[in-house]
Amino acid sequence: MVLAVKLVYASCFAIVMVKAALGQELFDVTKYSASTGGSPSENTKAFLDAWKAVCDFDGEATLVVPEGTFQLAQVEFAGPCSGTPRVQISGELHAPGSVDSITNDAWIDFQDLNDLVVAGGGVINGQGAEAWSKDSDNKPVAFLDAWQAVCEFNGNATLVVPTGTFQVAPLTFAGPCKPGQRKFKILGTLVAPSDGNKEHESWIEFRELHEIVVEGGGVLNGQGANAWSQKKKNMPISLHFIKINNGRITNLALKDSKGFHIAIHQSVNVVIRAIDIKAPSDSPNTDGIHISGSSHVRITGVTIGTGDDCVSIGPGSYNIIIANVRCGPGHGISIGSLGKYQDEENVAHIKVKNCTIAGTTNGLRIKTWPGTSTTSQAYNITFENIKLDNVSRPIIIDQEYCPNDQCNSNEPSKVKLYDIFFKHIQGTTNTPDAVTLKCSKLVPCQDVRLIDIDLKPLFSSLLNKFDSICSNVLGLALGIQKPNPCVHH
Ligand SMILES: *[C@@H]1O[C@H](CO)[C@@H](O)[C@H](O)[C@H]1NC(C)=O
Ligand SMILES: *[C@@H]1O[C@H](CO)[C@@H](O)[C@H](O)[C@H]1NC(C)=O
Numbered sequence: 177m178v179l180a181v182k183l184v185y186a187s188c189f190a191i192v193m194v195k196a197a198l199g200q201e202l203f204d205v206t207k208y209s210a211s212t213g214g215s216p217s218e219n220t221k222a223f224l225d226a227w228k229a230v231c232d233f234d235g236e237a238t239l240v241v242p243e244g245t246f247q248l249a250q251v252e253f254a255g256p257c258s259g260t261p262r263v264q265i266s267g268e269l270h271a272p273g274s275v276d277s278i279t280n281d282a283w284i285d286f287q288d289l290n291d292l293v294v295a296g297g298g299v300i301n302g303q304g305a306e307a308w309s310k311d312s313d314n315k316p317v318a319f320l321d322a323w324q325a326v327c328e329f330n331g332n333a334t335l336v337v338p339t340g341t342f343q344v345a346p347l348t349f350a351g352p353c354k355p356g357q358r359k360f361k362i363l364g365t366l367v368a369p370s371d372g373n374k375e376h377e378s379w380i381e382f383r384e385l386h387e388i389v390v391e392g393g394g395v396l397n398g399q400g401a402n403a404w405s406q407k408k409k410n411m412p413i414s415l416h417f418i419k420i421n422n423g424r425i426t427n428l429a430l431k432d433s434k435g436f437h438i439a440i441h442q443s444v445n446v447v448i449r450a451i452d453i454k455a456p457s458d459s460p461n462t463d464g465i466h467i468s469g470s471s472h473v474r475i476t477g478v479t480i481g482t483g484d485d486c487v488s489i490g491p492g493s494y495n496i497i498i499a500n501v502r503c504g505p506g507h508g509i510s511i512g513s514l515g516k517y518q519d520e521e522n523v524a525h526i527k528v529k530n531c532t533i534a535g536t537t538n539g540l541r542i543k544t545w546p547g548t549s550t551t552s553q554a555y556n557i558t559f560e561n562i563k564l565d566n567v568s569r570p571i572i573i574d575q576e577y578c579p580n581d582q583c584n585s586n587e588p589s590k591v592k593l594y595d596i597f598f599k600h601i602q603g604t605t606n607t608p609d610a611v612t613l614k615c616s617k618l619v620p621c622q623d624v625r626l627i628d629i630d631l632k633p634l635f636s637s638l639l640n641k642f643d644s645i646c647s648n649v650l651g652l653a654l655g656i657q658k659p660n661p662c663v664h665h
């Protein structure tokens with residue numbers, strides 16, 4: 177039974193694309209009365225009739241499965257044959273959904289054959305959902321077996337998670353793989369264990385891969401409630417890219433992660449697009465997307481509402497573009513926190529543009545820790561065309577960032593900030609502190625430019641107190657300035 181289930185898994189996940197030369201003689205299963213509307217037993221009879229003709233042919237003969245989806249019961253293509261049989265699958269084969277209808281140890285079995293080629297670019301869909309739901313212990317094994325097949329395939333290959341809901345334990349999909357693009361296509365919903373366990377750094381991790389696409393319209397549900405109640409840092413990241421070169425995450429929903437929803441670490445060339453991220457506004461450390469040690473990352477067209485930063489950019493991040501993000505609730509879009517650890521790398525060339533931020537604590541923020549010895553720099557950072565609504569601190573540079581009094585805040589931050597641009601920023605604030613620029617007295621901020629800042633208090637009671645706060649900041653203000661600016665040369 178276990179073996180049968182494993183084979184069903186593996187054949188379901190692996191979609192194999194091979195180009196093979198066709199044999200001389202073609203035997204199309206539809207000529208033997210297989211059809212896309214046919215029942216599994218009718219189609220199986222037709223496939224076996226066609227196979228008999230192929231097998232009896234003295235020479236190269238090809239069984240052809242054309243485009244279209246064919247239901248197929250358990251089937252055994254047996255030899256020996258007179259010539260050289262081939263199977264060309266252009267369409268999709270669907271296994272019976274019910275586990276009990278497969279009694280052999282394989283769904284599609286080839287036996288006693290020499291020089292068999294099975295090819296064609298089609299799909300072998302094992303419809304494993306029912307089997308998985310009956311055998312929960314085997315699921316990580318099933319995913320990893322399927323990944324091994326996909327990873328070792330020489331060419332593009334896709335691992336498909338079909339529709340349905342699957343409980344999934346922490347998984348690492350590691351490379352290096354054979355050349356070609358790998359896709360992880362999630363059509364259904366993956367559900368993480370609901371324990372508050374911190375054992376794993378990630379729930380679903382992709383590591384050391386060249387060309388990986390994660391997509392599919394499905395859902396990753398991190399089931400974070402138990403983890404949040406422990407209020408610990410570094411709870412498992414739901415979707416983690418580590419050492420990825422050319423990655424893409426598109427068209428997915430993530431919810432209720434235990435820790436960060438998506439994290440990109442030590443990677444180059446990553447695109448995150450059309451993603452929807454949701455967690456309660458009081459869930460701790462549930463950042464939407466965190467980037468660190470990575471370059472050329474583009475985040476666009478995403479909607480994020482969580483209990484922490486919508487997007488956060490950590491040390492070692494270069495050439496990051498964040499565009500068309502809708503953020504809130506949460507803590508806004510943050511560079512940092514920086515300077516907490518020894519020998520941190522710099523952060524540079526960051527652009528945040530055309531975003532809307534609503535109902536958040538901070539809007540656009542740069543935060544660094546005081547009282548540490550790190551001497552990194554953050555520079556060439558632009559926030560441009562941003563709409564803020566009902567935000568507590570719309571624009572904030574905070575070099576005295578020290579949540580829960582974890583630092584010696586009498587020592588100034590040693591992180592140097594310069595070339596920081598806030599351009600065309602409009603919206604409303606629910607506190608008087610519209611613009612806060614609290615820089616380090618040891619290394620003052622330089623070249624902070626405020627250009628067309630148009631903020632209003634949300635309540636008229638805030639009007640008299642509505643203001644900017646500056647310390648240790650050099651820069652200039654141009655164009656519209658509401659509130660009155662406090663930066664100077
Ligand atoms: C493999 O995928 C890449 C990227 O999508 C594509 O450019 C290439 O044509 C694909 N190759 C084959 C053989 O399908
Ligand atoms: C700005 O972002 C919104 C989504 O927040 C998007 O609909 C719009 O097309 C974007 N505009 C530009 C110029 O990219």
Ligand SMILES: *[C@@H]1O[C@H](CO)[C@@H](O)[C@H](O)[C@H]1NC(C)=O
Pocket residue numbers: 495496524525526527556
């Ligand atoms: C500043 O960063 C942007 C990317 O946001 C980049 O295009 C630009 O070249 C950088 N400017 C300098 C002077 O490096």
Ligand SMILES: *[C@@H]1O[C@H](CO)[C@@H](O)[C@H](O)[C@H]1NC(C)=O
Pocket residue numbers: 505534535536537566606
């Ligand atoms: C402002 O945002 C808070 C959440 O931070 C929300 O509870 C409140 O209803 C919002 N108020 C307005 C006027 O939008």
